[in-house]
Amino acid sequence: MFVVIVKFKIPNDSNSNDTKKKFQETAPMYQETSGLIRKNYLLNKDKNLAGGVYIFDTSKNAHAWFDKSRIKWLTERYSEPEISYFDSPVEVNNSDNRININ
Helix, strand or coil, X not given: CEEEEEEEECCCCCCXXXXXXXXXXXXXXXXXXXXXXXXXXEEEHHXXXXXXXXXXXXXXXXXXXXXXXXXXXXXXXXXCCEEXXXXXXXXXXXXXXXXXXX
């Protein structure tokens, strides 16, 4: 598996409900994202940060999703994102009571 963590600044005066609504607007598009296993939206109002954690099946699919046009879209919708990419060699999955070695 492959993990992408995206963080971006949100305005100091942003409302948590408004941010949540923006997230809900975009959520359906991730249901069709090639190779995406799961996405969790992130919000830290105290630090004026938001973003997402993406779990992809492969590095190739993750990098394909976060192309120049996606980064431009994120920047225009929120602010310039900080994007970090990680291999995930071991997963603890408590819902399945399993430890998966990738």
